[in-house]
Amino acid sequence: MSSTIAGIGVLQAVVYLLFIRAVDLYEREPLSYVVAVFVWGFTVAVFVSVVFESILQYTLGVMTSARFAHALTAVLGAPVIEECAKGAALFLVFLFSLLLARSRGEMEFSGVMDGIVYGSAVGFGFSLAEDLLYYVQFGPETFVVRRIFGGFGHAAFTSLTGVGIGLVPWVRTLPAKVALPLLGLVGAMLLHAAFNLTATLFGALAYAFLFLVVLAYLVLIILWLAFERRVIRQELCEEARTGTIDPREYPLMPTYFRRKLHYARLLSRGRFGHWRTDRRVHAAAVDLAFTKRLARRSGDPARRERVERLRERILQLRGVSVGEPEGL
Known part of the structure; x- marks a missing residue:
């Protein structure tokens, strides 16, 4: 006992x-x-x-x-x-x-x-x-x-x-x-x-x-x-305008549960490649949002360099295979 x-x-x-x-x-x-x-x-x-x-x-x-x-x-x-x-x-x-x-x-x-x-x-x-x-x-x-x-x-x-x-x-x-x-x-x-x-x-x-x-x-x-949700929304708004983030995907980014629902839909339809790519794109985009905010607050040049690397990574991922958000 x-x-x-x-x-x-x-x-x-x-x-x-x-x-x-x-x-x-x-x-x-x-x-x-x-x-x-x-x-x-x-x-x-x-x-x-x-x-x-x-x-x-x-x-x-x-x-x-x-x-x-x-x-x-x-x-x-x-x-x-x-x-x-x-x-x-x-x-x-x-x-x-x-x-x-x-x-x-x-x-x-x-x-x-x-x-x-x-x-x-x-x-x-x-x-x-x-x-x-x-x-x-x-x-x-x-x-x-x-x-x-x-x-x-x-x-x-x-x-x-x-x-x-x-x-x-x-x-x-x-x-x-x-x-x-x-x-x-x-x-x-x-x-x-x-x-x-x-x-x-x-x-x-x-x-x-x-x-x-x-x-x-x-x-x-x-x-x-x-606060984090607001940061994601504010920082990625510019990225959606410039094309780093697909404007159709932008509404998914700040909302954790909408992203999870999107992934579940992709999996239920057998779109495993899109599911993997979308997860990577969205994770990099969220990282980009926080890194941009930190780069401004801290003034660290290394963080500004990371911002550019993250933008390049997102574009590379989207160039390979971009899963289209569904139900938007």
């Missing part, structure tokens, strides 16, 4: 992970990156947190009572240690993405949604490992309650760090590039500390606070997806 409960908890974390990646409608992050930060959260971040929190609590316990030392560690120490341990994975992924961008010209970690995906992934891994430790200490009831009510907690906290890092490519000045990740990390620490303080003082009432945090997290996702 106990192994079944633990197995369901693991399955829940995997479902959460796949869900948050799927919510990134327009430019999904590589699954290998997402899994890597999840594993970091489950292993490295938890190990580092347990070691340093144990040292801190022992040190404070020498100077004060064990109960007060535990409370101080939970409210002041744990948020700093855990958010730094989780945030380290996001900084590493960003640096790796930056190195690849210099060779390929393609930045995998850019924008609010990317930060939310990676921040959530490392948070899901950390939360699962932490809850399994609680299972061993306090039994299945505690594990089930934490899984049901707190599964998105660490994801929401660390997403703030991810958002700060994800906005770095969108700003030009060095002070802003340094300040945004730090502000995101501090925000994650403060939100985490507020939750732990509420839990310390009011117990289960902390989950009501966490509900509001997760609600804000979901609203942020919805708002950024709406």
Whole structure:
């Protein structure tokens, strides 16, 4: 029975992970990156947190009572240690993405949604490992309650760090590039500390606070997806006028579900070649839209060069075989 409960908890974390990646409608992050930060959260971040929190609590316990030392560690120490341990994975992924961008010209970690995906992934891994430790200490009831009510907690906290890092490519000045990740990390620490303080003082009432945090997290996702849709519509309007994008295909680009319906129609009619080409054209067009916006915001010459390469790629793909949008 106990192994079944633990197995369901693991399955829940995997479902959460796949869900948050799927919510990134327009430019999904590589699954290998997402899994890597999840594993970091489950292993490295938890190990580092347990070691340093144990040292801190022992040190404070020498100077004060064990109960007060535990409370101080939970409210002041744990948020700093855990958010730094989780945030380290996001900084590493960003640096790796930056190195690849210099060779390929393609930045995998850019924008609010990317930060939310990676921040959530490392948070899901950390939360699962932490809850399994609680299972061993306090039994299945505690594990089930934490899984049901707190599964998105660490994801929401660390997403703030991810958002700060994800906005770095969108700003030009060095002070802003340094300040945004730090502000995101501090925000994650403060939100985490507020939750732990509420839990310390009011117990289960902390989950009501966490509900509001997760609600804000979901609203942020919805708002950024709406922003991305607007960017696609605005940036590709010019491309449709100049002929890079087929004007008949342009209405498909900003709407994820219309594109999926279009692909389903092609598959149902056995037009597999058109299906493959259209998917590539549309993916390159969405990439072009975001790259154009980033090129203007960042002023990076490499991004302007990538804009031209993407235009050439779209024209080449369309020249090979262009699937005509249906039902428009």
